[in-house]
Amino acid sequence: MTGHDDLPVAARARRLEERLIAAELTSDDEMDEFLTRLYTKASPVNGARMVARAWTDPQYRDLLLSDGDAAAQEMGFGDLTYALRIVPNTETTHNVIVCTLCSCYPVSLLGPSPSWYKSLAYRSRAVREPRAVLAEFGLRLPAGTQIVVWDASAENRFLVLPGRPPGTDGLAEEELAALVTRDGLIGTAAV
Amino acid sequence: MSYEAGALVRVKAGDPDHHTRVPRYVRGHTGVIVAAIDQWAVPDDCARGIDPPREETCYAVRFSAADLWGSGDHAVTVDLWESYLDRA
Numbered sequence: 594m595t596g597h598d599d600l601p602v603a604a605r606a607r608r609l610e611e612r613l614i615a616a617e618l619t620s621d622d623e624m625d626e627f628l629t630r631l632y633t634k635a636s637p638v639n640g641a642r643m644v645a646r647a648w649t650d651p652q653y654r655d656l657l658l659s660d661g662d663a664a665a666q667e668m669g670f671g672d673l674t675y676a677l678r679i680v681p682n683t684e685t686t687h688n689v690i691v692c693t694l695c696s697c698y699p700v701s702l703l704g705p706s707p708s709w710y711k712s713l714a715y716r717s718r719a720v721r722e723p724r725a726v727l728a729e730f731g732l733r734l735p736a737g738t739q740i741v742v743w744d745a746s747a748e749n750r751f752l753v754l755p756g757r758p759p760g761t762d763g764l765a766e767e768e769l770a771a772l773v774t775r776d777g778l779i780g781t782a783a784v
Numbered sequence: 785m786s787y788e789a790g791a792l793v794r795v796k797a798g799d800p801d802h803h804t805r806v807p808r809y810v811r812g813h814t815g816v817i818v819a820a821i822d823q824w825a826v827p828d829d830c831a832r833g834i835d836p837p838r839e840e841t842c843y844a845v846r847f848s849a850a851d852l853w854g855s856g857d858h859a860v861t862v863d864l865w866e867s868y869l870d871r872a
Contacts, residue, residue: 693809723858740858749844
């Protein structure tokens with residue numbers, strides 16, 4: 594198990610699981626199988642590999658921007674349980690992802706979300722004053738850069754496509770993928 | 785009824801007595817349709833056990849920070865189902 598079994602929240606989660614099992618909505622085996630699949634395969638390395646390929650392969654970039662689910666599938670990360678929409682940064686536009694209503698997040702491509710992503714502070718401030726929030730993450734954008742915040746309020750899950758860093762022309766796809774961070778894919782870092 | 789990219793829409797201002805996916809901060813505000821995303825079941829119906837739920841087009845709608853908050857130069861894009869919107 595996870596090592597959190599003695600926390601009060603674990604007991605609460607277990608009571609909820611028992612209610613769902615009693616209602617015949619799921620089983621212990623089904624939940625174990627789901628969580629194992631989620632946590633062994635879900636990782637920001639997946640999102641980073643998609644970005645690196647988009648940087649090096651214009652056809653893949655087009656697919657990524659037009660049909661995120663198909664682009665994930667092509668890399669072996671399908672079937673996604675959500676509609677994936679990629680929002681590309683440009684010289685003049687920087688994208689940031691938030692879910693103000695809860696904590697929607699493309700888990701299979703980014704791994705489990707960081708606790709700050711689920712915090713009330715991030716969820717309320719990201720839409721109100723993103724420039725200040727990004728500065729607190731250490732990302733100071735030029736005054737002329739337009740910030741676009743994407744609130745995942747429906748069935749879309751978003752992933753930011755960061756711009757390729759300058760001076761990386763000679764790097765192979767794998768080396769490029771290593772430059773991409775989880776925060777870059779959320780939009781709270783440049784890459 | 786459907787909206788084309790660039791159309792101005794106003795989000796319904798009401799506060800429903802059931803689950804909805806309209807964030808409070810855009811209620812009553814005017815935004816611009818970025819694109820129609822897809823047809824999805826309306827979550828308000830799903831949460832109330834209405835079977836079958838309405839299937840509607842969901843739109844990406846862009847709002848300016850200055851309009852939402854009175855200040856700021858950024859934009860906020862929110863995904864909203866058709867029945868959440870009226871033409872502005």
